[in-house]
Amino acid sequence: MADEITVAVRGAKEARAAMTAMDRRIDVGTVRALKATQQLAKTAIRSGMRGRPRWDHRGKSAHRVTKSSGPGRLTGTLSRGVGGVRRPKPLPGGGFQGGVGVGGGVRNLYKKRIEGQYPYVRPGIRKAQPKMAAVWVKNWDRATRT
Numbered sequence: 357m358a359d360e361i362t363v364a365v366r367g368a369k370e371a372r373a374a375m376t377a378m379d380r381r382i383d384v385g386t387v388r389a390l391k392a393t394q395q396l397a398k399t400a401i402r403s404g405m406r407g408r409p410r411w412d413h414r415g416k417s418a419h420r421v422t423k424s425s426g427p428g429r430l431t432g433t434l435s436r437g438v439g440g441v442r443r444p445k446p447l448p449g450g451g452f453q454g455g456v457g458v459g460g461g462v463r464n465l466y467k468k469r470i471e472g473q474y475p476y477v478r479p480g481i482r483k484a485q486p487k488m489a490a491v492w493v494k495n496w497d498r499a500t501r502t
Contacts, residue, residue: 378500383452385499387444390454392495393488394440397456401438401480434470437462456481 437460444452458467458477471477 381499382496385495386452389492389495390444390452391440392491393484394454394456396484396487396491397481398438398440400484401456401477402435404476404480404483405435405438433460433462434458434467436460 437458438456439459440456441454444454447453
């Protein structure tokens with residue numbers, strides 16, 4: 357006596373298609389969140405580089421800041437070189453990899469020396485961190501919404 361149980365599953369194709377679409381939406385949301393957090397970090401780092409200039413360029417009676425108070429405004433190639441990864445790379449186990457740093461033709465020795473004397477990257481990242489969690493939550497909520 358063989359007891360047989362037969363099960364008919366309906367909607368398996370649709371369920372598989374919905375899961376694949378959700379997976380794609382999650383990947384898109386992850387890349388969007390990664391780019392948005394990179395932008396937050398980039399703007400926070402650059403805002404930390406914009407201090408008061410040492411000279412007002414108005415002659416001898418103008419305001420002058422002593423050298424011991426920091427570099428004032430970090431401009432030029434160093435400021436313009438702060439940027440993020442444009443195309444985040446997919447990781448083998450899932451997810452994406454991005455980053456923020458200084459490139460754009462700035463020599464590593466110069467970056468290291470200036471960061472050592474007048475830190476601008478670490479304070480900028482600390483300033484942007486409280487806002488980053490909200491960006492990830494918003495993008496992943498949008499991606500997983502059915």
